[in-house]
Amino acid sequence: MLSFLRNMLEPPWLSFRSLISYLIEECKNTSQLKQIHAQIFTSSNLLQKDHHFFISRLLFFSALSGSGSLSYATQIFRRIKNPNLPIYNIMIRAYASKNSQNHDTHLCQALMLYKHMLSNGISPDSLTLPFLVKECTTRRAIGTGTGIQGQSIKLGFNTDLFVQNSMINFYSACASVSSARKLFDEMLIRDIVSWNSMIIGYLRCGRLDEALDLFRKMKRGNIITWNSLITGFVQGGRPKEALEFFHEMQCLSGDINMAKPDKITIASVLSACAHLGAIDHGKWVHGYLSRSGLECDMVIGTALVDMYGKCGCLERAHEVFREMPKKDTLAWSAIISVFALHGYGKEAFDIFKEMEAEGVKPNHVTFVGLLSACCHSGLVEIGRWCFDIMKRIYRIEPQVHHYACMVDILGRAGLFGEAEELIRNMPIEPDVFVWGALLGGCQMHGNVQLGEKVAQHLIDLEPLNHAFYMNLCDTYAKAGRYNDVQRIRASMKEQGIKKEIPGCSMIEVNGIVHEFSTVGSPDVVMDELVCLLTTLRNEMKANIVLMKN
């Protein structure tokens, strides 16, 4: 490459700047970069004159491209006598966006660089501040972010579109969405990023209707708007509307300016299908993916595994998983959870062994999957072992949902002493799910004595949650104490506690997702379901009679 570089130094049609820039961009690794770096240093005076320019190109590649190295960039940076603004911006951006394990250190370094730059008499430009604000958003550094806003006002950048957009994003993600809205309303000029940042802000905090309201007011959304709405509605518990957005996208696809679904759309829509159990939609999206020529990457593969698994197609989920060329922790965790969900405890652990053999490190989600596998398959001893190795071997500190799973395993097995001891020794505060799991066990085994105590505790935590009263009623019923059932029901009535939101399930019939619950369900679906349930009940009764005989 060096000889090529020497040969190219003279052509009149190619400037040094563009030649070196081209070569830097073509670098595949730090070692090639070092060769060019050396060449710049040993080249003619002409090159030396433009030293800052070449160094900033080198830094840009080394600090920000995937095949560079931040530590090499830092080494170069430390040897620069008087770094200029573009050089500082590259380094601040690199430190602020690097996915380091030690986030706080890097944020500190980004801010230290910023202070260093100011002390060298260099003022930031409109690029510097958004890098810092983005970093504060990722790290949820509220104090620092607010401080940077103060700086931006002082320096007169508070009307810069990029600064304003990054501040909207910062406030909506870290502090308050209403402060973000205030900034948004005060803006004289807004671009698509301003609108998207505000919509995403509302989606993030579950204010879906306000997000929707803003979306309907904006001129035209781009792919990020649509994808954000789909994901936001899935995560906000309204997956049916997420599918409707996708449908709207399809209907508008005739418009040349309409955003075309991309990989992110597919992943989000598959997640919506998984939440709804909408297998026909899911299959259609899978087909669409193949037809569209979009690459089925690891994220989509995982979403497909999850969708097929949650829609009841264990085999298809497994098949998709096997066909995935690369699998990360999330992909392995997804298939483990699918086996767990279907009650295949042993198979979930077989997959786990395979994952370990492949050298993929499990995370806390993997262990939720494994513990729930134990729970659904009644594997008490394996559950205890799993909980132990998670802490001891994998150094993963159990979170509150791991405790909830473990209590569930023990409670279902009627091991109340052990479950209570586990809760007593928890290093974190047990939440309603942990106590709820214990109450579930009491309900199952008719353990009135403990059930009363646990239910009372849960009622103290959430006095208006009807579920705990109902669980207590069921515990009494299981023990044959019907007077107590009546007493609790009367007490609920007296306090005005009722089941406000009816338990709701969804089923897809001929490609249409129907919601059904104890109040208001589509008649066709209910008729079919009642018919099926009657048949099943009669068959079960017949089998019991046969078994008794």
Add this chain to the structure above:
DNA sequence: GTAGGGTTAG
């Protein structure tokens, strides 16, 4: 330059 994706119990 600032905005978007998959896995977590009950």
